[in-house]
Amino acid sequence: xVFGNAPRxxxxxxxxxxxxxxxxxxxxxxxxxxxxxxxVACVGGGPAGLSLLTALRSSKATSHLRLALIExxxxxxxxxxxxxxxxxxxxxSSLTPSSQAFLSQIGAWPHIDTSRVQPYxxxxxxxxxxxxxxxxxxxxTPEPAIAxxxxxxxxxRALLARLDSLEPISLLDKTSVREIHLGPPPxxxxxxxxxxxxxxxxxxxxxSNQTIAARLLIGADGPNSAVRTFAGIETRGYDYNRDGVVxxxxxxxxxxxxxxxxxxxxxxxxxLPSGPIALLALPGPYASLVWTTTPSQSALLKTLxxxxxxxxxxxxxRLSAVDLNYMFTLPSNQLSEFQWRxxxxxxxxxxxKGEIPHLISSVQQGSIASFPLRLRHASSYTTSRIxxxxxxxHTIHPLAGQGLNMGLSDSKALAEAIxxxxxxxxxxxxxxxxxxxxKGEVWWGNQRLLGAVDKLHWLYSVGSGPVVGVRKWGLxxxxxxxxxxxxxxxxxxxxxx
Amino acid sequence: MAIRLRNFRNLSLLLRQHPYRTHSSSTSSVNPTxxxxxxxxxxxxxxxxxxxxxxxQMNPLRHDFISLCLDSQPDPPPARERKFLDVxxxxxxxAESAARLKETExxxxxxxxxxxxxxxxxxxxxxxxxSKPGRLEYQNKSIEDLAIPRSPDEQFDIVTLFEVIEHIDxxxxxxxxxxxxxxxxxxxxxxxxxxxxxxxxTTKVVAEEVVxxxxxxxxxxxxxxxxxxxxxxxxxxxxxxxxxxxxxxxxIYVPGLGWKxxxxxxxxxxxxxxxxxxxxx
Numbered sequence: 001x002v003f004g005n006a007p008r009x010x011x012x013x014x015x016x017x018x019x020x021x022x023x024x025x026x027x028x029x030x031x032x033x034x035x036x037x038x039x040v041a042c043v044g045g046g047p048a049g050l051s052l053l054t055a056l057r058s059s060k061a062t063s064h065l066r067l068a069l070i071e072x073x074x075x076x077x078x079x080x081x082x083x084x085x086x087x088x089x090x091x092x093s094s095l096t097p098s099s100q101a102f103l104s105q106i107g108a109w110p111h112i113d114t115s116r117v118q119p120y121x122x123x124x125x126x127x128x129x130x131x132x133x134x135x136x137x138x139x140x141t142p143e144p145a146i147a148x149x150x151x152x153x154x155x156x157r158a159l160l161a162r163l164d165s166l167e168p169i170s171l172l173d174k175t176s177v178r179e180i181h182l183g184p185p186p187x188x189x190x191x192x193x194x195x196x197x198x199x200x201x202x203x204x205x206x207x208s209n210q211t212i213a214a215r216l217l218i219g220a221d222g223p224n225s226a227v228r229t230f231a232g233i234e235t236r237g238y239d240y241n242r243d244g245v246v247x248x249x250x251x252x253x254x255x256x257x258x259x260x261x262x263x264x265x266x267x268x269x270x271x272l273p274s275g276p277i278a279l280l281a282l283p284g285p286y287a288s289l290v291w292t293t294t295p296s297q298s299a300l301l302k303t304l305x306x307x308x309x310x311x312x313x314x315x316x317x318r319l320s321a322v323d324l325n326y327m328f329t330l331p332s333n334q335l336s337e338f339q340w341r342x343x344x345x346x347x348x349x350x351x352x353k354g355e356i357p358h359l360i361s362s363v364q365q366g367s368i369a370s371f372p373l374r375l376r377h378a379s380s381y382t383t384s385r386i387x388x389x390x391x392x393x394h395t396i397h398p399l400a401g402q403g404l405n406m407g408l409s410d411s412k413a414l415a416e417a418i419x420x421x422x423x424x425x426x427x428x429x430x431x432x433x434x435x436x437x438x439k440g441e442v443w444w445g446n447q448r449l450l451g452a453v454d455k456l457h458w459l460y461s462v463g464s465g466p467v468v469g470v471r472k473w474g475l476x477x478x479x480x481x482x483x484x485x486x487x488x489x490x491x492x493x494x495x496x497x
Numbered sequence: 498m499a500i501r502l503r504n505f506r507n508l509s510l511l512l513r514q515h516p517y518r519t520h521s522s523s524t525s526s527v528n529p530t531x532x533x534x535x536x537x538x539x540x541x542x543x544x545x546x547x548x549x550x551x552x553x554q555m556n557p558l559r560h561d562f563i564s565l566c567l568d569s570q571p572d573p574p575p576a577r578e579r580k581f582l583d584v585x586x587x588x589x590x591x592a593e594s595a596a597r598l599k600e601t602e603x604x605x606x607x608x609x610x611x612x613x614x615x616x617x618x619x620x621x622x623x624x625x626x627x628s629k630p631g632r633l634e635y636q637n638k639s640i641e642d643l644a645i646p647r648s649p650d651e652q653f654d655i656v657t658l659f660e661v662i663e664h665i666d667x668x669x670x671x672x673x674x675x676x677x678x679x680x681x682x683x684x685x686x687x688x689x690x691x692x693x694x695x696x697x698x699t700t701k702v703v704a705e706e707v708v709x710x711x712x713x714x715x716x717x718x719x720x721x722x723x724x725x726x727x728x729x730x731x732x733x734x735x736x737x738x739x740x741x742x743x744x745x746x747x748x749i750y751v752p753g754l755g756w757k758x759x760x761x762x763x764x765x766x767x768x769x770x771x772x773x774x775x776x777x778x
Contacts, residue, residue: 197619424557
C-alpha cells in the first residue's frame with residue numbers, strides 16, 4: 001500500500017553491473033522479489049502472538065495497521081479442533097481474571113466454548129513433609145473465581161475465530177522462517193530522491209521463498225525463538241532437572257464438580273520433595289494433572305498401566321513422602337500397594353473436610369505426557385524493530401500456572417504501547433517512541449514473578465533439615481495472617497490481579 | 498523582585514515592533530548565530546541518547562496538547578485531512594510524527610538551517626509511509642520566505658512552533674508572520690519555556706553545565722518568554738482566541754519518568770500555548 005516505488009527501493013539489492021544487464025527485465029524482477037512491508041509481522045501463532053494480533057485488529061486506533069502472522073502449523077487444524085465432551089486435552093491452563101478481562105476486551109471471550117471451561121473458587125496448598133502445615137485460599141464470593149481452567153486449544157481456537165471475524169490479516173501458515181536479515185544499507189549509487197532506506201527493517205525470508213519486511217517484528221516463536229536469536233538477545237536461567245508430567249484424570253461421576261455448588265470448586269496442590277503436584281478441576285468429573293518430578297520418576301510414571309498410574313496420583317496426594325518414594329521403586333503393581341497403605345492411614349477424614357481431593361478413578365487414555373522444566377528470562381524484550389512476547393521472552397516453572405498468563409499480559413502491554421505510539425505519530429518499531437514503553441511495563445514484573453516462583457520451587461524441593469521446619473512455620477503463618485493481607489497478596493499473584 | 502523587573506523588560510522586547518535584522522535572507526526573524534548552532538547539532542538530531550533526547554521524549558505531549566486544544570472547540574473538527582505547518586522543524590521529530598497520524602493529509606515543515614533539513618529529509622526515507630507523495634515536505638526556508646496563502650485551501654489547520662520562539666530575536670513580528678498561514682478556525686500551537694529562576698537553573702545550569710544533556714549555548718535565557726506575556730500578546734490580537742480559543746498547559750521533566758503535564762507549571766518552566774484563529778476571520 002505504501003510501497004509504490006518498489007523497484008527503486010530494490011536497487012540497493014542489485015550490484016551496479018548486474019543492474020545494467022538486468023535493465024530490460026528489471027521491472028518484472030523487482031516486482032517478483034521486492035519485500036512486502038508490514039507494520040507488524042508476528043512469528044508464532046500461539047496464544048501470545050494470536051492475542052497480540054487480535055488486540056491490534058480490534059482496537060480502533062490500530063485496526064488499520066498492516067499485519068502478518070507467520071506460523072509453521074496449519075491454522076485449519078486449530079480452527080477445526082474439537083473433542084467430545086468426555087475427553088479433555090492434557091494441555092490446560094489456569095486463566096487469571098486479568099487474562100480473562102483482556103480476552104473479553106479484545107472480543108475473543110465470546111468465541112470460547114465455555115462448556116469446556118471450569119472456574120474454581122478455592123485453593124488448598126499443603127506441604128508433603130509436614131502435613132499439618134497447610135494454606136487455604138478462598139474467594140470471598142462465588143464471583144469472581146480465583147481463575148478458570150481452560151484447554152490451550154480452546155483458547156487458541158477462540159483467538160483465531162475472533163481474528164477471522166475482523167478485517168483480514170496476512171495469515172502465512174504452514175510457513176516457517178528460513179532466515180532473518182536487515183535490509184541493505186542505502187547505496188550512494190541510488191541518488192533518486194524517492195529511494196527508501198530500509199536498512200533498519202528486519203527482512204524475513206520464508207520457506208515459501210517470499211521475503212517480507214517489518215516495521216516491527218514480533219518474536220512469539222517460543223523458547224527457541226529464531227527472532228530472539230536474530231536480535232542477539234541473551235537469556236538467563238537454567239534447567240530444573242525436573243519434568244512436568246501432565247494427564248487428564250477422571251473422578252467418580254458422583255463427585256463431579258457442580259457449577260452451582262455452594263462450596264464452589266477447589267484446586268489442590270501438594271509440595272512433595274521432588275516438586276509440587278497439582279490437581280485442577282475441569283468440567284464434570286474431569287481434572288487436569290500437573291506433576292513436577294524428577295526425570296527418572298517421570299519416566300517410570302509413563303511406563304505404568306493406567307490403574308497403577310492412577311494409584312500413584314492418589315498416593316501422591318494422600319500418603320507420606322516416604323511411602324510414595326517406596327512406591328516409585330516398584331516396577332508395577334502400585335495399585336495394590338496403594339490400597340493397603342491407604343487402609344493403614346485412612347485419609348477419608350481429610351477428604352470429607354475437602355482438604356485433599358477425592359480419589360481419582362481413572363486416567364484418560366493417551367493423555368499422559370511430560371516435558372522438561374526450565375527457567376529462562378530474556379535479558380531484554382526489545383531491540384530496534386524487534387519485540388519478544390510469551391515463551392520467547394520467558395519460560396517459567398508451572399507451579400504457579402503463570403506461563404500462559406504472562407504471555408497474554410505481554411501481548412496486552414505491547415498492544416497498548418503500539419496504540420500509544422500510533423496515536424502520537426511515533427514509529428512503532430522505534431525503541432524510544434514505542435518499545436521502551438512495553439519493556440518498562442512488563443519486564444520487572446515478570447522478573448519478580450519468575451524469581452518468586454523459582455524460590456518457591458527450591459524452598460519446597462528440600463527434603464529434610466531446618467528448611468522443612470521453616471517452611472512449615474511459614475505456610476502456617478501465611479494461613480494465620482490471612483486477614484492481614486499476606487494471603488491476599490499471594491492470591492492476587494495467583495489470580496494475576 | 499529582580500525577576501519581576503526582568504519580566505517587564507522582556508515584555509517590552511516581545512512587543513517591540515521595529516525590525517532588527519541581521520539575516521542574509523531579505524526579511525527574516527531568524528538569528529544567524531542560532532542557525533549555525535543548530536547546524537552543528539544536526540548530526541545528533543535522531544540519536545535517541547543524544548542532545549535531542551529531551552525533545553524526543555517531549556514529542557507525545559505535543560500531540561496531547563494539540564488534542565486538548567481541538568477537543569476544547571465547541572465545534573470539534575473532523576478527524577481527517579488535517580494540514581500541518583511546522584515552523585522551525587529541526588530534524589523533523591514533530592513533523593514526522595504529525596505526518597504518520599491517520600488523520601493527517603499533509604505536513605509542510607520549514608527550517609532556516611540547511612543542515613537540519615538535510616538530516617530531516619534523509620531520516621524520512623526510513624519510513625515508507627512518509628514517502629507517500631505530498632505527505633511530508635521539507636523546505637529550507639524561514640516563515641518569511643514562504644508564499645503567503647491566498648485562500649483557506651492554501652492555509653493550514655495547525656501551525657506549530659515547537660521550542661522555536663525562545664531562539665527568535667523579534668518574537669512579536671515573527672508570530673505575526675505566522676498568522677496568515679492559519680486557516681480560520683485553525684490553531685497556532687507554541688511550546689517554549691518561561692523566563693524564571695527555575696528555568697534558568699534547569700536549562701542554563703543543570704542541562705547545559707551540570708549534566709551536559711544539551712550543548713552549551715543551546716539556550717539564551719534572556720530570550721525566554723513567559724506564558725502571561727504570550728497570553729496578553731494574543732489577547733491583544735484582533736481575530737484570535739475568541740470563545741475559549743486560548744489554551745495553555747505546563748509540563749515538567751521528571752528524571753526516570755519523562756515529561757509530565759502539570760497544572761499551573763506553565764508559570765515555572767516549559768509550557769504549551771495554543772491560540773485559535775476566529776472562524777469568521
